Amino acid sequence: MAVLCQTLMRIVEELAPVRLAEQWDNVGLLVGDPQERVNGVIVALDFNHEVLEEALEKGADFIVVHHPPIFHPLKRLTAGGPEGKLLLQAIRQGVHVYAAHTNLDKVTGGVSDQLAEVLGLTAVEPLSSTVREPHYKLVVFVPETHEYQVRKAIGDAGAGFIGNYSHCTFRAPGTGTFLPQSGANPFLGQVGEMEEAAEFRLETIVPKRLLSAVIDAMLKAHPYEEVAYDVYP
Template identity: 45%
Template sequence: MFVTVKDIVAFMEGIAPGKLAESWDNTGLAIGDPNQQVKKVLVALDPLDSVIDEAIEIDADMILTHHPMLLFKKINSITKNDALGRRIYKLIENKIAALSAHTNLDIVKGGINDVLAELIGLSNVEVLEETWAEELRKIIAYVPESHLDRVRDTMCAAGAGHIGNYSHCTFQTMGEGTFLPLGGTAPYIGKEGVLEKTAEVRLETIAPIGKMPNIVDAMKAAHPYEEVAYDIYPVEQKGKKEGIGRIGDLPQPMIFSDFALLLKEKLGLDEIIRLVGDPNEQITRVGLCAGSGVEYMSAAKKQGADVYLTGDLKYHEAQRALEMGICVGDITHYASEVIIVPVLVEALRKEAKETGWELEVVTSKVNGQTFWTI
C-alpha cells in the first residue's frame, strides 16, 4: 500500500500533536504536496544543506526533522540569494517534502525529554513545567432507565468518563421528565398532544472538549428519544497535562564528576562537557530540558534538583547557577536532541510494517554537531 505526505503528517500528529507546540513555533509540514506519494523518508535532527543533499542522493521523497525548516523568522521573499531560500528551492525542485516536529515533540509524553530521562536512567519522572492542559466539559443527558446502560456505555466508548486510570466515571440521579409531543412528532413514549410524565435518569460525566462532538453523536444514536435533552457546561478542572522539561531521581546518588562521565558515555560525547558546580557535589535528583532550556533552571531548583542538564549555556547563566546552588551540565543542543532520531525511525518503520505501507525509512548519516574541541 502506497503512502502519501499527508499520511505521514497524520502519523506524526498522533505522536506529537501540533496543539502542544509553543505559539512561536513553526512545526509541521513546511514544504510539500500533501497528496504526493512517499516511498522513502530521511530522518535527521536538522534540515541542513548536507541533509538535503543526502536526501537528493538517496532519492528520498520526504525529510522528517526535529528542527523546522522555517525556524523562527518571518519570510518576506524566497530567492537563491540566501541559505534558506536555496534550501527551499532545492527541496521544491527535487519534489522533497519537509516535515518537522519541534516543541510539540519536546513536550509530549514519550518525546525528546522523556527519551533523555530514560537514557540517563531516571525514575519517578515528572514534568518540569506545565505548558498545556486539556480542556474538559461536563455533559448531562436525560435518559429513560431502560436505556441507561446502553447510553452510558456508548458515551464512554466515545471518550467520556475517563479520570486518570479509571473509565466509565459517571453520576446518575433519578427524576421525572415531562414533555408534550406536538403535531408531526413520533414519540418513543407517550402520545401526540398529551403531556407525558416519565421516570428518567440524569446521567452526568466529563470529557475532553475535542471529543465532545463524537460523544454527543454517539449519545443521540444510542438514545431512544426522537429529541434528546442534554446540557454541556465548562468546568474549572483540567484533563491530561503536558509540559516542557523533566525531573527525576537517579537509581543511587553519585558525585557530580562521576555523573558527568556517565553523561559522556550515554550521549556518546567525545568532546568536553562544560560543567558548573562542585565536582564532589552529591547528585540524586536531576532536572533536564533538551536543546536550549536554561530558562527552566529555576523551576528545576525549586523542585529539588541537584543538577540541571541542557544546552547553549551562557556565561552569566552559569554564574546564576552558582548563586542558586545548583550544578549544571551543558550537554550541547545537538547531543541532547539527536537521540530522538532513532526513536522516530523505529516508530515510522513499525507503523509501515503494521499498516502495510511501502515505505523505506532511512537514518541520516550527517553529523550535525557544530562544535568541536582540541
C-alpha cells in the first residue's frame, strides 16, 4: 500500500529525531518530494549504484541511508561526475533518499548504544549535550472558508510538531482589508473596490529545515493570489 513520503519521514524521525543531528551534518530528505506517495523502503549504509539498482529491482522508492550522499553544498547537478549521475538517476526514477546520520548515532538505542553493547561497555554516558533544532514561527492570514485547508496543508508538510503532537496551531479571528488594483484577480471582491474579509490569523512553529516546504504547501492551499504571511525567528 502506497503511503506519503512525509509519513515515512515522520516515522524515521520518531526513531532518530533530526534535532539530535550535529550542526555540520546533513540529514533528512535529501532527494524527493514529501508529498509524493512511495511504495517500498530499503535501508543501506551508503547510497551508491548497487543500492539504487537493488531498490529499483525490488520496487522500493524510499531509501534510508546512514551516510548522507549530499554533504557539502552543491554548486551544480550534472551527469559529469559519479555523484551527480547517481543523484540524477534517482530523481529520474522517482526514488527518494533519506539520511539518518549523527541523529541515529546519538539517539538512545541508536548506533552508539549498539556499539557500546557489542563492546561490553558499562557506565556509558553522553560526551556532550545536544542543542535543540532551530525553529521559526509562521503566521499567515487566511479567509475563514479556507482555514482548515491551509492548516491541514502546513501540518501535513511538517509544521506544528510539539513533542508527540502534530498539527499544533493557534488561530484568532479578525478582519482583512484590501483594495484590488488593475491587473489583480481577487479571490474576494472587485477591482477598484475596497473589500473587507473575515479572516483568521493562523500561527504555528516550523523546523528550519522544513520552512521552505511548509511555505510552499501553504501557498498552494491558500486561495489568495497574494498571501500575507510573516516568518519570525
